[in-house]
Amino acid sequence: MRSGLITLDQLQAIPLFDDFCRQTLQEYPHLGGAAQGRRLLYEIIRRMLSAQVYDVIDATGRALERAAPDSADAARAQPPLLCFSEDMREKSVVLKKFLLENLYRHQQVMRTTGQARQVIRNCCSVQNCAQEMQAGFVARTQAARGTAEETALVLRVVADYIAG
Helix, strand or coil, X not given: CCCCCCCHHHHHCCHHHHHHHHHXXXXXXXXXXXXXXXXXXXXXXXXXXXXXXXXXHHHHHHHHHHHCCCCHHHHHXXXXXCCCCHHHHHHHHHHHHHHHHHHHCCHHHHHHHHHHHHHHHHHCCHHHHHHHCCHHHHHHHHHHCCCCCHHHHHHHHHHHHHHC
C-alpha cells in the first residue's frame, strides 16, 4: 500500500484480509479514519500473520496425531505433515494469488526489475567484473579454473563481488 500499487479497497476484497480488517475495526473503530491507515494496516497484518502461525501449529498437530509416526524416519516417510487447515490454506492461496498478480508482477515492478537486470548485465558481466575485482575475488576465480564446477564457481564469485 505504501508503494501505491495496491489499495485498502482491493485488499478488502480478499477474504482473509477482510476478516481481520472487520475484526480490527470492530475492536478499534478509531483506526478507520484516514489518518490511522498505516496503524490499521499494521494491526490487520499482525493479526493475519498470528492467525496463520497458530493455524499451522494446530493443523500440523492434528496431522501428526493422525499419522502417529513412531520415529523421525517414519515422519519423513509420511506425506507433508506441516500444513494449514483447509480453510486457511484456501484463504492464503487467494491472498497469494492476489499479491502475485497485483503487487509482485505489477507492471511497474516488472519494468523496474527488468531495468535492474539489464543494468547488472551491462555493468557486471563476468568479463567486466574480472577486470575490476580485487585480488581476493580474482584468486577465487583462478582457483575455480579447470574444476568440474568452474562456471558455477566463477558465477558465485561474480555474484559475491556484485553483492559487495
